[in-house]
Amino acid sequence: MSTKLGKRLALIAVLVLAPMTLAQPSGELVIYSGRSEPLIVPVIQFFQQQTGIKVTLQSGSATALANLVLQEQPTPRADIFIANDAGTLEFLKLKNALQPYISEQIKKIPEQFRARDGSWLGVSGRSRVIMYNTKLVKPQELPNSVFSLTDPQWKGKIAMATTRNESVIAWVTALRLVKGDAFTKEYLLKLKANGIVTLNGHTDVRKAVGRGEFSLGLVNHYYYHVELRDGSPVGVIYPDQGPNDIGVLVNAAGAAMVRNAKHQREAQRFLDFLASPEAQKLFAELNFEYPLLPGVPTVPGVRPLETLKLMPVRLDELGQELEKTLKLLDEVGLG
Ligand SMILES: [Fe+2]
Structure with a gap:
């Protein structure tokens, strides 16, 4: 995963999102995201409106950002890492660079779409x-x-x-x-x-x-x-x-808290938010993806996840097979 790192880092851009709310600023959160910005910025803006937490978003290639997360240990700049597939999240879990977190809300996402130990959470399928x-x-x-x-x-x-x-x-x-x-x-x-x-x-x-x-x-x-x-x-x-x-x-785009994150409470709030019905609905609407929280519908025209026969693999099996x-x-x- 370290090949082409230099070239890919050049693609990374930084975006600071001002909270779109008059609520008292209450904390900060730094997110590294491998998702294309139009598919994640609306979700982050919604989170900021709800919480008043100031988010700094660094977007780029998921592989390059995963390598950056590794390099920055044990004093990471990022609190949250977002990837387009479970393999990249698993890769970081196996390198011991993620901080497990499970809550009642996160438990509502079916087990096959998240790490057994809470290291990462699938957010859209x-x-x-x-x-x-x-x-x-x-x-x-x-x-x-x-x-x-x-x-x-x-x-x-x-x-x-x-x-x-x-x-x-x-x-x-x-x-x-x-x-x-x-x-x-x-x-x-x-x-x-x-x-x-x-x-x-x-x-x-x-x-x-x-x-x-x-x-x-x-x-x-x-x-x-x-x-x-x-x-x-x-x-x-x-x-x-x-x-x-x-x-x-069926693969999942997902998110994780980075080990030794400086803003752990805000990171937990963000992960709970991603598993909420409101955020799940937004993910489905932005990119025709499957919400992973049961009960949230796919957008019209998209064949629902429940109607598919799935390959019998758990997503957290994929990372250790990468090499x-x-x-x-x-x-x-x-x-
Ligand atoms: Fe894609």
Whole structure:
């Protein structure tokens, strides 16, 4: 996780958010966030309105910020770390850089979406789906499994994000855990032989499928919804949903308190806030994601989490497998 650190640090920007309330200022909180700012700033502003706590937000690449959290121990500048996937949070937990916290509100988030010991909390869910261009693929041709993507009919017609992307890495780890290392390596080699193209990120994938440059794209489900909102002819497949199939991976964006955080009370309030119905509703509305607090609805048009068959992995299993997955991906050389 330390490769490319220098380059990625250049992308980090700092934003101080003034409380939008006349309430007495009551404490401070420093947040490092790997989420894109439009998806987290409204949540933080809402928190400031409710609490009067002054938040300093530093946004950037989740990997670079995770490395910064590690470097700053044992006197961290950040109180809270936010990541787009559970793997990065688990990575920090295993390096002993997180401070466990569990409350009655946090316990309402299902166990599979948070660390067993309270080190981190999943705040919104995203599933790995296949999006397709409806002008290029007929309904009867649609694949219903990720394992059909090695079929010659899709040669050169599939795009995915680079295997350095955290969501892709988590998906490969989940495949390893469910299907084994040998099977997973062979599957990825077959995808490579079938001419799958890796692009810089998921936004490139959704746009390329939307423009008709590729028939299929492997993405997180919200990229399909964003491309549809942009007016492109796209559809979505939730793969591997049959009785003998492996299910889809649902990963979580999440947050954690940093070990030795200076503002522990404020950090606890922030984590409780993220698990609250109000914040959960906001997460769902901002990015088509699944709220993880039971009872909070997904936005209309998004297939609810309860209707999906999920891959049988706990998100806190993914972090300790990271090194092995990176090694396997190196061997496969998908790009
Ligand atoms: Fe994303």
